[in-house]
Amino acid sequence: MHADAATHTRSHALPQRIISLSPHTTELAYAAGLGDKLIAASDYSDYPEAAKQLERVANYRGIKMERIVALKPDLILAWKGGNPVREMERLEQLGFTLFYSNPKTLEDIPNTVEALGQYAASPAHAQQVADDFRTRLAALKASRHSARSVKYFYQLSESPIITVAGKSWPSQVFSLCGGENIFADSPAAYPQVSVEQVIVRQPEVIFGTPHSGTDVSVWQKWQQQLPAVANGHLYTLKADWLNRPTPRTIKAVEQVCGYLDQVRQKGD
Incomplete structure (x- = not known):
């Protein structure tokens, strides 16, 4: 099964074992307050500093399917358009829950942080990060109006x-x-x-x-x-x-x- 930034609603069972399959979803997870739940990530997941310590299970060539299955994640963060479709479909067929991130606009960034925040014990941190982003973005837009x-x-x-x-x-x-x-x-x-x-x-x-x-x-x-x-x-x-x-x-x-x-x- 899968979720995305637009449709997810808060679940009663919060994930405890999260894998991220791209550097940007790793960073988004930390921003949403999920850093302590991450157990593995992709190559080049280097921000924040703590992300450098995570086991590597994906790179630009693909993912380590057997290792991901063995780690038994209850949530996998995937990059729609960046991770191989066939491998993502296989993970879904195996019963894993995938959250797809694919920001196409600047506004999609705080929206995605908020959506991920629903998986955190307290969504307040993600909400604050999202609100800060929107405030700074609005100010920049206003200053460039003319x-x-x-x-x-x-x-x-x-x-x-x-x-x-x-x-x-x-x-x-x-x-x-x-x-x-x-x-x-x-x-x-x-x-x-x-x-x-x-x-x-x-x-x-x-x-x-x-x-x-x-x-x-x-x-x-x-x-x-x-x-x-x-x-x-x-x-x-x-x-x-x-x-x-x-x-x-x-x-x-x-x-x-x-x-x-x-x-x-x-x-x-």
């Missing part, structure tokens, strides 16, 4: 050059801050692009993250062709804040909004 849009390029990887398009995560962070994605209309969610395509679209700012090996300084050689380079608007963002949809995403919003404000001030 800000002009800024054309940006976000580089996910360097070789090949991969970016993010349309409504795929984390486009939501940039758009809230008034960012205009130069590859928003790409048919692929995470398109591979060329240097020439970036130059043609003339971004005012270029963002990258260090964990993917993306050094934004590689664009320096195109200083004459790119306004972002000519004006010194090359910024490195904190990857975990940006790429994992968790309460820390609000820090990514603040970071991106701050950089876009710098671009506006210089240009205006």
Whole structure:
């Protein structure tokens, strides 16, 4: 059986043995006050610090099915779209309860924390975390209400050059801050692009993250062709804040909004 962030209601039997199958669901579990119930997690589940001590039962290649079954979890936190569908269906067939997380908007983050909080002995902690997120998000939205849009390029990887398009995560962070994605209309969610395509679209700012090996300084050689380079608007963002949809995403919003404000001030 499965539950999700939108439909779960409080159960009389609270889970005591929880497994998380992605880094972002691990972080969400701690945010919701379920950290002391986690018995295993996926690779790269490194926040908060306590998560580093958990046994590893999943990675980008798949999950350790036999080990998960042996651990007898009473709740499994899965990433819809990130964990293999066939393996998730198998866990459900075996009778395990799965909670699927798949935040598509910034508002989905506090909603998911709240939904997970229903599994905690006291949902009050999750409620506080969710409320804090919503308060900070509302303030950021209000402060950007009349800000002009800024054309940006976000580089996910360097070789090949991969970016993010349309409504795929984390486009939501940039758009809230008034960012205009130069590859928003790409048919692929995470398109591979060329240097020439970036130059043609003339971004005012270029963002990258260090964990993917993306050094934004590689664009320096195109200083004459790119306004972002000519004006010194090359910024490195904190990857975990940006790429994992968790309460820390609000820090990514603040970071991106701050950089876009710098671009506006210089240009205006």
